[in-house]
Amino acid sequence: MLVAILQGLISGALVGGMYATVGIGLTLVFGVVRIVNFAHGSFLMAAAYASWLMYERYGIDPYLSGLILVPSFFVLGVAYYWGLMRPMVGKSLLAQSLLTIAVGYVIDNTALGLFSSQMRVVAVPYAVASLSIGPIALPVTRLIAGGVGLCATTIMYLLLWRTGMGIAVRAAAADRPIAEAMGINTHSAQAVVTGIGIACAALGGVVLLPIFAASPSMGADFTFLSFLIIVLGGMGSFFGALVGGVILGITENLGATFFDGSTGHMLTFVLFVVLLVFRPYGVLVRRR
Amino acid sequence: MLLEVRDLRTGYGAVEVVHGISFELAAGSMVGLIGANGAGKSGAMHAICGLLRHTGAVLLDGQDLARMSAHDRARAGLIMVPEGRRVFPGMSVRDNLLSASLHRRVRGRAQQTLDTVFHTFPRLQERLNQAAETLSGGEQQMLAIGRTMMGQPRVMVLDEPSLGLSPLFVQEVFRVIGALRETGLTILLVEQNVHHCLELSDYAYVLEQGHIVLQGAASDLLVDPRVRAAYLGTSNQPSEAEEVRQ
Ligand SMILES: Nc1ncnc2c1ncn2[C@@H]1O[C@H](COP(=O)(O)OP(=O)(O)OP(=O)(O)O)[C@@H](O)[C@H]1O
Numbered sequence: 001m002l003v004a005i006l007q008g009l010i011s012g013a014l015v016g017g018m019y020a021t022v023g024i025g026l027t028l029v030f031g032v033v034r035i036v037n038f039a040h041g042s043f044l045m046a047a048a049y050a051s052w053l054m055y056e057r058y059g060i061d062p063y064l065s066g067l068i069l070v071p072s073f074f075v076l077g078v079a080y081y082w083g084l085m086r087p088m089v090g091k092s093l094l095a096q097s098l099l100t101i102a103v104g105y106v107i108d109n110t111a112l113g114l115f116s117s118q119m120r121v122v123a124v125p126y127a128v129a130s131l132s133i134g135p136i137a138l139p140v141t142r143l144i145a146g147g148v149g150l151c152a153t154t155i156m157y158l159l160l161w162r163t164g165m166g167i168a169v170r171a172a173a174a175d176r177p178i179a180e181a182m183g184i185n186t187h188s189a190q191a192v193v194t195g196i197g198i199a200c201a202a203l204g205g206v207v208l209l210p211i212f213a214a215s216p217s218m219g220a221d222f223t224f225l226s227f228l229i230i231v232l233g234g235m236g237s238f239f240g241a242l243v244g245g246v247i248l249g250i251t252e253n254l255g256a257t258f259f260d261g262s263t264g265h266m267l268t269f270v271l272f273v274v275l276l277v278f279r280p281y282g283v284l285v286r287r288r
Numbered sequence: 289m290l291l292e293v294r295d296l297r298t299g300y301g302a303v304e305v306v307h308g309i310s311f312e313l314a315a316g317s318m319v320g321l322i323g324a325n326g327a328g329k330s331g332a333m334h335a336i337c338g339l340l341r342h343t344g345a346v347l348l349d350g351q352d353l354a355r356m357s358a359h360d361r362a363r364a365g366l367i368m369v370p371e372g373r374r375v376f377p378g379m380s381v382r383d384n385l386l387s388a389s390l391h392r393r394v395r396g397r398a399q400q401t402l403d404t405v406f407h408t409f410p411r412l413q414e415r416l417n418q419a420a421e422t423l424s425g426g427e428q429q430m431l432a433i434g435r436t437m438m439g440q441p442r443v444m445v446l447d448e449p450s451l452g453l454s455p456l457f458v459q460e461v462f463r464v465i466g467a468l469r470e471t472g473l474t475i476l477l478v479e480q481n482v483h484h485c486l487e488l489s490d491y492a493y494v495l496e497q498g499h500i501v502l503q504g505a506a507s508d509l510l511v512d513p514r515v516r517a518a519y520l521g522t523s524n525q526p527s528e529a530e531e532v533r534q
């Protein structure tokens with residue numbers, strides 16, 4: 001019993017590290033561009049399918065495909081900003097939301113059309129391998145997810161708080177016209193941030209694929225999950241997102257351990273509702 | 289002329305608030321722009337810096353900036369200190385300062401410029417890691433001026449730097465503006481504080497309802513009966529006023 005709890009805690013926390021990265025991707029784009037990207041999870045799903053496809057067709061290891069996919073999705077995110085989001089900057093919340101919801105809808109249904117609703121798994125040999133520490137067995141794929149998530153979060157933190165680009169991005173988020181007046185190309189800054197946000201989603205899709213398999217419903221699931229992390233951790237907070245991701249990973253995993261997979265999933269929804277009751281303005285805390 | 293603005297028209301949406309004004313600044317000079325609330329001073333400043341759509345020409349050292357984005361104008365050296373300070377909240381004093389020195393022309397000399405700013409405003413150095421919004425109003429104004437200095441402006445546009453400051457800080461701000469001017473910086477100063485503005489400036493323009501209605505050497509405007517009546521609150525200076533000609 002105790003071992004099961006400990007096991008659930010640790011492997012939940014490891015996946016949670018990756019969830020945090022995905023959540024940060026969403027909150028970063030919202031914080032800087034001020035547009036809620038409801039298609040966030042759909043990009044994650046698209047990357048997961050792309051990774052699966054590369055494995056099926058060419059036998060490329062899913063982690064290796066990430067080396068191609070994550071930069072590609074960065075470029076895709078930059079294009080997404082210039083093509084679709086930029087015209088919506090400063091428009092009504094409804095107009096912006098409808099646009100990103102529509103993009104998500106198109107991606108989700110394209111995936112459904114191309115791949116059907118069937119779950120797609122990558123049958124890599126190490127998917128079942130695990131590292132034993134005493135009685136606790138930690139799946140290798142989850143260890144990788146935790147490690148990659150922590151690294152990605154750290155890199156993004158340093159990028160945002162320790163570089164000139166980070167200053168430009170934060171200034172653009174704080175006061176766009178004045179940032180422009182100080183010589184900052186704010187649209188470029190916002191495009192880069194959108195690229196990073198989408199790359200985070202892609203990283204999540206690639207790294208979580210060997211753990212969960214790809215399915216078209218992943219899109220909506222992960223958009224929701226990202227929101228939950230943001231609400232849990234507080235908008236725009238890196239540390240908060242990390243904590244939120246870990247709490248979420250643990251909730252889901254313990255639920256799955258003691259009940260079943262769908263109960264674990266449901267528990268996250270319960271968590272969301274409880275949170276909204278007790279912290280109704282959670283999402284908006286940092287908004288000015 | 290270092291800065292030459294010709295027939296500038298701008299406004300908010302469909303409403304035009306600046307109706308074709310022209311003015312110029314010689315290199316190293318300080319030019320004042322005065323006018324009542326709502327005259328269109330800020331509108332005109334935002335327009336020349338590229339934050340408001342406009343027609344007309346904005347020539348910086350002969351190069352027309354009118355088609356350029358705001359960030360390219362700032363990079364070219366036309367940089368403002370916005371009305372109401374507008375320091376970046378949630379960012380440290382240090383990051384606020386560095387925000388203006390990220391582009392290629394000035395990046396390499398950021399450290400030297402930072403030293404100059406600290407020399408001008410020692411208070412900022414003491415508060416380097418403090419969040420900008422926690423500074424006092426006067427300190428925020430210093431930060432806003434320091435931030436613009438970081439961009440190494442060729443022309444600094446100051447929009448009401450003394451607005452809302454205590455008398456002590458007003459003195460301090462004008463002292464700094466005077467000192468900046470001494471370094472050879474070209475300054476366009478928009479001020480409600482007409483007396484101070486005219487005393488410091490070489491030349492000045494009076495803006496009323498989007499039109500320039502009066503211009504002249506600042507020392508002449510200081511004793512002009514119309515200026516005295518409208519902006520300085522004293523109209524009875526007959527002997528001096530009679531000597532003044534346009
Ligand atoms: N964002 C805006 N939207 C619409 N109208 C505006 C806006 N800002 C200013 N105005 C209007 O434009 C006109 C000129 O305003 P502006 O701010 O340029 O005046 P100002 O001379 O700078 O005044 P002040 O001394 O009060 O700063 C005013 O009638 C004002 O009401």
Ligand SMILES: [Mg+2]
Pocket residue numbers: 329330331371447448
């Ligand atoms: Mg004004």
